[in-house]
Each structure stands twice: as C-alpha cells, then as structure tokens.
Amino acid sequence: MLNHIFIALLTFFMSTAITAQASLKLPKTVKVDRAALTIEEPCDPIISPAWREAQEIEGVKIAASPGCSPDNPAWIAAAVKGTNNISMDTLMKTGLSPDAIIKTDDLDGDGDPDRIIIKLEIMELNGKSPDFPGLVPTFDIAPGIQPGAWVFAPKTSGMSTENFESVRANPLLRLPSPVIRVEVGDIVQIVLENTHYFPHSIHLHGVDHPFMHGEHGGQDGVPQTSERELMPGERRVYQFQARQPGTMFYHCHVQTHTHLAMGLGGMIVIEENRPNNWLQTLNIGAGQVRHPSVAVKEQYDQEYDLHYHAMDKELGDIIKKYNDPRLIARDMNQRYDATDSTEDYYTLNGLSFPYTLRESLIIVEQDQKIKLRMLNSGGELIAVHTHGHHATITHYDGVEHNPVAQIMRDVFDIAPAQRLDLKLETIDDGKHSYGEGDWLIHDHREKGITTNGMAEGGSMSSIVYKSFLNGSGMPKVSHFGIDLSAYFTKEYYEGRYPIWQDLDEWSSLGSPGEREGLTPAAQTSLIYAFIGLLAGLLIYLIFAKREQIKQGAVATISRLKSPKGSNQ
Amino acid sequence: MTKTTTLTFLIAGIFTLSTSVLAQQQTESSEQDHAQHDHSGHDMSHDAHDHSGHDMSQDSGAAIDHSQMDHSDHEHDHDVDHSTHDTHAMDHGDMHHHHHMDHDHIMDHEGTMIMGQNLDTLPSSCRSISEEVEITVRAGRKYSAKFPGTAFAFDQQEWRVKPCAKVTFHFMNEDNIRHQFMMHGLPKYLYKYGMFHLEVTGPKTVSGTIIVPGGDDTYLVHCDISHHMEKGMKAQLVVGNGGTDIPGIPGLTPYNINDTYEAENLPTLSDKAEQSKMVRQITQFTNDNLQTYGMMLIGLLLGLFCIPLIRKIPLRRNKENKS
Numbered sequence: 001m002l003n004h005i006f007i008a009l010l011t012f013f014m015s016t017a018i019t020a021q022a023s024l025k026l027p028k029t030v031k032v033d034r035a036a037l038t039i040e041e042p043c044d045p046i047i048s049p050a051w052r053e054a055q056e057i058e059g060v061k062i063a064a065s066p067g068c069s070p071d072n073p074a075w076i077a078a079a080v081k082g083t084n085n086i087s088m089d090t091l092m093k094t095g096l097s098p099d100a101i102i103k104t105d106d107l108d109g110d111g112d113p114d115r116i117i118i119k120l121e122i123m124e125l126n127g128k129s130p131d132f133p134g135l136v137p138t139f140d141i142a143p144g145i146q147p148g149a150w151v152f153a154p155k156t157s158g159m160s161t162e163n164f165e166s167v168r169a170n171p172l173l174r175l176p177s178p179v180i181r182v183e184v185g186d187i188v189q190i191v192l193e194n195t196h197y198f199p200h201s202i203h204l205h206g207v208d209h210p211f212m213h214g215e216h217g218g219q220d221g222v223p224q225t226s227e228r229e230l231m232p233g234e235r236r237v238y239q240f241q242a243r244q245p246g247t248m249f250y251h252c253h254v255q256t257h258t259h260l261a262m263g264l265g266g267m268i269v270i271e272e273n274r275p276n277n278w279l280q281t282l283n284i285g286a287g288q289v290r291h292p293s294v295a296v297k298e299q300y301d302q303e304y305d306l307h308y309h310a311m312d313k314e315l316g317d318i319i320k321k322y323n324d325p326r327l328i329a330r331d332m333n334q335r336y337d338a339t340d341s342t343e344d345y346y347t348l349n350g351l352s353f354p355y356t357l358r359e360s361l362i363i364v365e366q367d368q369k370i371k372l373r374m375l376n377s378g379g380e381l382i383a384v385h386t387h388g389h390h391a392t393i394t395h396y397d398g399v400e401h402n403p404v405a406q407i408m409r410d411v412f413d414i415a416p417a418q419r420l421d422l423k424l425e426t427i428d429d430g431k432h433s434y435g436e437g438d439w440l441i442h443d444h445r446e447k448g449i450t451t452n453g454m455a456e457g458g459s460m461s462s463i464v465y466k467s468f469l470n471g472s473g474m475p476k477v478s479h480f481g482i483d484l485s486a487y488f489t490k491e492y493y494e495g496r497y498p499i500w501q502d503l504d505e506w507s508s509l510g511s512p513g514e515r516e517g518l519t520p521a522a523q524t525s526l527i528y529a530f531i532g533l534l535a536g537l538l539i540y541l542i543f544a545k546r547e548q549i550k551q552g553a554v555a556t557i558s559r560l561k562s563p564k565g566s567n568q
Numbered sequence: 569m570t571k572t573t574t575l576t577f578l579i580a581g582i583f584t585l586s587t588s589v590l591a592q593q594q595t596e597s598s599e600q601d602h603a604q605h606d607h608s609g610h611d612m613s614h615d616a617h618d619h620s621g622h623d624m625s626q627d628s629g630a631a632i633d634h635s636q637m638d639h640s641d642h643e644h645d646h647d648v649d650h651s652t653h654d655t656h657a658m659d660h661g662d663m664h665h666h667h668h669m670d671h672d673h674i675m676d677h678e679g680t681m682i683m684g685q686n687l688d689t690l691p692s693s694c695r696s697i698s699e700e701v702e703i704t705v706r707a708g709r710k711y712s713a714k715f716p717g718t719a720f721a722f723d724q725q726e727w728r729v730k731p732c733a734k735v736t737f738h739f740m741n742e743d744n745i746r747h748q749f750m751m752h753g754l755p756k757y758l759y760k761y762g763m764f765h766l767e768v769t770g771p772k773t774v775s776g777t778i779i780v781p782g783g784d785d786t787y788l789v790h791c792d793i794s795h796h797m798e799k800g801m802k803a804q805l806v807v808g809n810g811g812t813d814i815p816g817i818p819g820l821t822p823y824n825i826n827d828t829y830e831a832e833n834l835p836t837l838s839d840k841a842e843q844s845k846m847v848r849q850i851t852q853f854t855n856d857n858l859q860t861y862g863m864m865l866i867g868l869l870l871g872l873f874c875i876p877l878i879r880k881i882p883l884r885r886n887k888e889n890k891s
C-alpha cells in the first residue's frame with residue numbers, strides 16, 4: 001500500500017515542481033532599441049520655418065505663429081483678400097481654386113467687401129483603394145493613425161495628393177473642416193459642390209439664416225424638412241445675411257449620426273461688423289487666427305479656434321474596408337448602430353497628441369488677453385481643463401453671457417454641438433494664471449487623452465509661455481529630462497513600445513521576455529504528456545488491483561448494509 | 569482505505585496540473601489578442617500605386633526634326649466655353665479675371681486648367697505627325713449609371729489613336745462640380761511630371777492638345793479628385809497596339825483588390841406574396857371549418873329532428889309483437 005501513496009505523492013509534487021521551477025527563474029527584461037522605432041521629426045519637415053514669422057502678403061498683415069507647423073501665410077492672404085483679389089503668384093502658393101473665396105461689393109461703403117462666396121467641396125481621407133493595398137489620400141491624426149474620414153474642404157485646384165508620387169493628402173484636404181469667418185451683414189453664399197460619392201448637405205447651426213431662400217429654395221440642410229439630399233456631382237447655394245455675431249457650427253445633416261462623426265462639421269464665426277474689417281474667411285486647420293477681426297483686436301491680443309471632435313474607429317473602418325459605395329452605404333445606413341458605438345479618437349483641430357503640439361499649442365506671454373473659441377462636435381460631453389489657469393466664459397453658443405454674471409472656471413464642460421467663448425488672461429495672480437510654464441490643456445475625461453485606448457494621445461495640448469518654447473516651436477521639456485520622441489512613433493500607438501522602460505537604467509518596468517528554457521508551448525505539451533502518463537497509471541492501478549478494489553467495494557457495501565441488518 | 573487515498577492524490581495531482589494548463593492557455597490567448605490588433609494598411613509601398621510603371625522607351629538617339637512641323641497653325645485653340653456655365657450663383661461682375669499663363673500651365677479665374685499641353689513638339693520617337701484627331705470626352709455622374717458600384721465616370725473608357733498622333737481632347741464636364749482629365753506616363757522631357765491635365769468645373773468644356781509618342785503603349789486617364797478614380801472615373805488611351813491594360817477601368821478591366829459581396833436579407837415581392845398566401849391559408853382554414861361545422865350543425869339538427877321518428881319504429885314493432 002505504501003508504494004501507491006508514494007507514487008501519488010511523487011506525481012503531485014512533480015506537477016507542482018514544474019511550475020515552481022519556472023517561477024524561480026523569471027524572464028529577463030527586453031529593452032526595445034530606439035533605433036528599431038520609426039521616429040518622426042517633431043515638426044513636419046514639409047513645412048517651412050519661414051511661415052512662422054510675422055509678415056505681410058498682398059497687403060495683408062499676418063501675425064507671427066511660433067509653433068512648429070504654422071498655417072501657410074499664402075492661405076491667410078487668400079482668405080483675407082479673397083482668391084479673386086490676389087496675384088496669380090500668391091494663388092499658386094495656396095493650391096486653392098481661383099474661385100474658392102470670392103469677395104466683392106462694399107455695399108455699406110465701410111471699406112470691406114460685403115458679398116462673400118465660399119466654395120466647399122467634400123473630400124474623403126484614408127479611403128480604400130481598389131488599385132493597391134493601402135489607403136488614399138492619407139491623413140495621419142497621430143503617428144500611424146489614419147481614421148477613415150470625410151471633410152468639407154476649400155475648393156482646391158489640381159490633385160488630391162501632395163504630388164504624383166505621394167499618397168499623402170494635399171494639405172488643403174485635412175481634418176477638421178475649415179473654420180469659416182464672416183461679418184454681421186455680409187451677404188454670404190456657401191456653395192457646396194458635392195465632389196463626394198454620397199449625398200450630403202450643410203446645416204448652419206446657430207447662424208442666422210432663413211429657412212428658405214427665394215432663389216435657392218429650402219436651406220436648413222435637413223432632408224426631412226427643408227430640402228432633398230445634394231447628390232454627387234451637384235451644387236447647392238446656402239445664402240444668409242446674419243444679424244447676430246457669435247461662434248457657431250456648420251455640419252452635414254444627411255445621416256447625421258455618421259456623417260458628422262466622419263468629420264463633416266466645422267466652426268463658423270460671425271464677427272461683429274466694423275469698418276475696414278477684412279476677415280480671414282477661412283482658417284484652414286483651425287487653431288491660431290493670424291489675422292483676427294477688428295472687433296477681436298479691440299479687446300484681445302490673440303485669438304484661437306479650438307475644434308474638439310471624436311471619432312469611432314469602427315465607423316471610419318467602413319470606408320477602409322470597401323470601395324463599392326453601395327457596400328459603404330449598406331454598412332453605414334443599415335448595419336452600423338450608433339447606440340452600440342464607442343469613440344476611439346479624440347482630436348483637437350483634427351489632430352491628436354503629439355501632433356497637437358505641432359499646430360494647436362496656445363502660445364502666450366504674460367499679461368495677455370486671449371480669446372478661445374471652442375466647439376465640441378463629438379458625440380459626448382467633454383470637460384476641458386486648463387492647467388495653471390482659470391478662464392472666463394464670455395459666450396455660450398455664440399450669445400454673450402451677462403457680463404456681471406460671467407464666471408471663471410478651470411474645467412469647461414461642453415455638450416455636443418455646443419460652443420464656448422473663453423477669455424484667458426495670463427495675469428500671474430494665482431487665479432487667472434499661476435505663472436509661466438508649459439501648462440496642459442486637455443479633456444479631463446480620462447479617455448479624452450487616449451488614441452484608440454493608448455495614452456498619451458487624444459485632444460491634449462498645452463498653453464505654453466514663449467519662454468518655454470524651443471527654437472523649432474515645440475514646448476521645451478528636455479531640461480526636465482523629458483523625451484517626447486517615443487510618442488512620435490507609430491509603434492507607440494500600435495501598443496508595442498513599453499514607455500516606462502526608459503524611467504531607470506535597468507528598465508525595471510520594461511517588457512518581460514519569454515521564459516528561459518522551455519517555451520510556453522513546449523511546457524504545455526509536456527504537461528499534457530504528463531497528464532496522459534497519470535491517466536495511464538491510474539488505469540493500470542485499477543486494472544492491477546481490480547480484485548482488491550472489488551473486495552474493498554464488497555466490504556464497503558456490506559459494511560453499509562450491516563447496520564440495517566443488526567437493527568433487524 | 570489506502571486505495572481511496574491513492575485515488576484522491578491522483579485526482580488532486582491531475583486537477584492541479586489541468587488548472588495550470590488552463591491558466592497557461594488563457595495567457596497565451598490574451599497575447600494573441602494583442603498581436604491581432606490591426607496594424608495593416610499603414611505600410612503602403614508607393615510602388616504599388618498603379619500610376620507608375622509606364623516605362624517609356626525614349627529613343628534618345630533619334631534626332632528631333634523640327635523642320636517637319638508646320639509652325640503656322642500654332643494658335644492655342646484651348647477655347648473655354650463660358651456659354652454653358654451656370655453663372656447664376658456667382659456674379660463675378662467687375663472682378664479681376666486673372667489668367668495664369670506659362671509654358672505648360674494655363675488657368676482662368678474659375679479654375680479651368682490646361683497643363684502639359686503640347687501643340688508642336690514631336691516626341692523623339694516620331695518623324696512626323698501620323699494623324700490629327702479630335703476626341704470629345706464627356707464626364708459626369710450619369711455615365712456611372714451603367715457600371716454598378718461606381719459614382720462617377722467618363723462616357724467612354726477607352727480611346728485608340730495611332731502612334732505619333734496629334735490628339736485634341738474636348739473635355740466636357742457635365743456635372744456641377746470639378747472633374748479632371750489627367751493623363752499619366754507621357755515622356756517627361758516633353759511633359760512636366762509626364763502629365764497632361766485638363767480640369768474644369770461643369771457644366772463647361774475645356775480643350776487641350778498633345779502629340780502621343782511613337783511606341784505602342786497604354787496610358788492611364790483619370791480624375792484625381794479624392795476617390796473619383798476609385799469610384800469609376802478611370803479610362804485608358806491606347807496608342808497603336810497598346811501596352812499593358814490599366815486595372816480597374818469600369819466594364820473593361822478588373823480591380824486589383826475586390827470587395828466581398830454577400831446575400832442580403834432584403835424584402836422582396838415574393839416575400840409579400842408568401843405572406844398573403846399564408847393569410848389566405850388561414851382564412852381558408854377557417855372557412856373550411858365553418859363549412860364543416862355548419863354541415864355538422866345541420867346533421868345534428870336533422871338527427872334531432874329524426875329521433876322521434878326513429879323511436880317510433882321499434883315501438884311499433886314492440887306493439888306489434890305484443891299484439
């Protein structure tokens with residue numbers, strides 16, 4: 001009998017020993033070699049540093065923009081003068097169609113044009129190609145992150161890609177849809193030329209516009225109330241003469257639950273009427289307004305358009321999966337369930353961290369007043385926190401809040417489609433500002449700083465004082481021993497780079513390698529073989545000792561029966 | 569007793585093992601989940617783009633004989649037809665009409681563009697112009713109607729010319745948006761980027777002329793506005809016997825990468841017929857039943873009515889018997 005116990009114990013201890021032996025020798029840390037990463041330049045190399053400087057083009061004063069990816073100054077000149085009032089040389093530098101922005105007729109004789117025609121096309125980004133296994137035209141919101149998207153784009157001239165050899169989108173074709181700026185009293189025509197393969201429309205949310213126009217018909221943009229869907233290849237004019245100023249919103253109202261999320265929405269600002277008020281009609285890519293309106297300059301030193309958006313990866317993936325418009329329509333209209341959707345990408349001015357550092361920094365100096373116009377075009381409420389600052393909410397949805405009742409906050413909750421105008425004052429008094437620094441500005445919902453679940457990403461950016469800016473226009477962080485280069489790699493957002501490996505010399509929180517000796521697979525098969533052995537042993541034992549077992553069983557049964565018998 | 573202990577130990581041993589195996593499997597599968605994250609699509613090889621790949625055989629040795637060309641008819645007849653254009657929405661009034669002109673780039677105030685036009689320079693592979701042809705190309709959404717799964721198209725998907733032909737294209741855009749007639753793969757010493765490009769916002773026509781090279785080749789023609797080519801606006805110009813076909817031309821050549829299609833659960837007329845058939849069956853069933861029950865009721869009534877009669881018969885017999 002003893003030997004049986006011995007065998008059983010042996011098998012038991014052997015089985016535990018395998019596990020015990022493995023845990024005695026834990027795998028070594030594998031440190032990812034930086035050279036194995038595709039590290040991008042912090043600043044986009046295609047953008048000329050000369051664009052950062054304050055300059056004058058076509059008589060248009062363009063403010064300095066010290067960030068590393070400022071707007072093309074030619075865009076600003078064209079937006080201020082109109083593409084019809086600039087030299088061919090400047091126009092050729094913009095890539096805009098010569099009829100993209102037409103400004104004519106000073107109707108009230110106050111020195112600025114009052115008839116404004118803005119032509120918008122609809123462009124697809126990161127859509128499937130039937131010709132090669134890739135996307136076209138590509139637009140990265142963060143390193144390696146290319147969500148399928150649609151945008152309103154200023155009417156362009158020529159190709160949709162940078163050039164013939166590239167699949168990267170023409171710089172005019174980008175997220176977000178451009179910010180539109182017009183004046184109270186301007187006769188504005190937004191001409192939508194539907195270059196996309198789906199029907200679309202424009203709804204002017206918050207903008208004073210007539211429900212229908214004598215010449216152009218219904219123009220609320222809603223296919224259930226005011227007009228038919230604008231089909232591919234068709235053109236429609238939306239005309240208005242706004243009586244009230246404010247930060248407003250325009251977006252497609254066809255299948256809004258998908259079209260808005262795909263990117264078909266932008267900010268539209270109605271500026272107060274002032275003499276000689278030549279406005280920057282388009283702020284392509286949003287961000288700093290390098291030629292602010294007269295009314296804004298009366299009160300502020302700087303102005304920024306901050307467009308927050310969110311996108312669902314699964315929705316954008318539909319145009320990456322199919323080329324046939326019918327299949328895309330089927331998946332979007334009949335199969336995609338917005339109630340089951342989750343937002344994966346959070347963007348500020350069309351980009352996620354770290355690209356937000358390139359062009360959506362709020363670059364300030366002490367004792368400035370900065371106007372921030374905020375729009376949330378995502379599907380959920382956001383809560384934007386300004387580190388180091390309390391700002392004053394001056395306007396809700398374009399309407400001025402009673403100046404006596406205006407409040408200061410450091411978290412700004414913005415409902416979907418809502419606009420807030422903030423007055424940020426960089427007065428170092430412990431309330432308005434705590435002093436100079438590289439202060440984060442981010443959506444305080446934790447997921448707001450992620451990109452498809454990977455932090456740090458999302459819509460976070462910085463309010464950065466000029467003294468904290470390095471030569472190339474990025475926040476100066478190296479003096480704290482900070483290295484942001486890992487964020488400028490696609491491997492990071494693929495979840496393949498253990499960011500904490502660099503916190504100490506021996507990478508205590510680096511990536512563990514595989515077990516030494518046996519591979520997990522070999523270990524598994526060994527364990528299976530061992531189970532087989534045990535089972536065999538068990539069967540053998542039962543077979544060999546069947547007589548004893550039988551006797552034992554009989555004895556047990558009789559023992560169980562005997563008490564009954566004795567009772568009788 | 570000893571046997572039971574042995575068994576218990578054995579079972580315990582197997583149990584611990586199997587749990588550790590199970591745990592192992594779980595960790596493995598979660599690792600796999602990580603690896604399955606979709607990272608594809610980011611690494612595109614630009615070479616795969618079907619734009620390139622037209623190897624031009626340029627006969628550098630052959631001298632270009634300029635004397636053979638007739639310099640008299642070099643009038644740039646890129647007549648832009650303004651008459652059909654809908655100026656309703658935009659009254660240009662007295663605005664500057666700036667026309668951009670340099671050697672190979674002509675653009676008017678509405679963005680109508682002619683790029684890479686060549687009216688007079690013979691390609692090195694040609695001794696003379698073989699033929700002068702005019703081709704009208706119509707572009708618009710309506711031409712996509714005959715190609716399911718497309719959104720825009722040219723009216724024709726292929727044009728054929730002789731090598732060394734002087735070809736004038738009249739590009740008629742019939743939509744109210746921009747379209748392009750862009751040709752690629754032309755000799756780069758004659759055409760900037762090897763491109764010839766017409767662009768116009770419709771409804772409007774723009775014309776431009778090229779002289780095609782002397783070799784047999786097939787040239788890609790497309791509209792480069794985002795996803796116009798992908799969604800059908802793609803064709804080819806075949807010179808002489810042509811070269812390799814361009815993929816993905818509607819009705820002509822298959823796509824390189826195809827979508828997958830599946831049966832849809834769509835409502836159909838036969839569904840409706842089936843449905844009404846079922847309704848009919850149900851009503852028929854009730855009707856049948858009504859008839860059956862009706863007949864039964866009649867039978868019952870008849871039966872009841874007959875009872876006294878039936879009863880009388882045996883009674884009589886009894887009476888007869890008694891009597």
Ligand SMILES: [Cu+2]
Binds near residue numbers: 200252254255
């Ligand atoms: Cu839409």
Ligand SMILES: [Cu+2]
Binds near residue numbers: 746793801
């Ligand atoms: Cu087109």
